[in-house]
Amino acid sequence: MPADVRVPFAALQEAFGVPGTVTIPDGTPVATDVVWILPSTPEYPSEEFARREPKRVLAISRDEIPLVPRGTVIVAAERLGDVERTWIVDSLAHLDADHTRVLVVPGIEET
């Protein structure tokens, strides 16, 4: 019986996951299913003249990958069947009991 109303991350992976490879700095690649969270499109910088761009959030299982520090490299498609792209973890977005949500930016070859 679930302890609260949160959907277990394993169920989200099953329903919405895309195959990915996560490599933390100085670590070895780990294959897992990552989950894209609905992105927002804020303006940067927070000034009068700005550029809108997607604020991309990826969710990663803490059971499979307990630590996701800044600089972690993730290779995954944005949708199932799309071409895989490289993403760099830029910042922690949210920490939950069973998963980590991180802000990612396109890898160097993508910018």
Added chain:
Amino acid sequence: MPDLSVRQSILTELISRVSAIAVANGYQTDAGLRLFVGELPALGPDDPDAALALIVRDEQAADLSGYGEAPDGIILSVLPVEVQAVVKADLEQPWVSVEGVIADIKQAVETNDRSLGGVLALPLKRGRTRAFPREPGSTVVGAGVPYLATFAESWGGGAV
């Protein structure tokens, strides 16, 4: 063709200067190739990597007209104009991108002619430069360099 007002002359000269910011002209960025004046669009990922906006702020006027023996007198005004930039960041060294565009703006605007072609009553002044660092999840940095243009005009807006 009617004469330009003092304000129009000031803005025309500033537009001319910052429009020159391009790598091909010896600058560090191509920010001047896309310049917005009188509008502040939110650019998107498909727009150029670097762009500038000229933001004209509220004029501060000391109205000395209508007094004494010279009723036409003069109105002395300070027009704040900020050059703001957004540029794609070097993700490894975002400060390099920020400082590059700040340097370009200063180099372009701050020529030996501080009267902007003779229209200013006092030399063009620079205000407080602002750097907008890369925010989490963003690939963009920005900067703002404000200038103060002091000019005199008559009641009715003509140059004096």
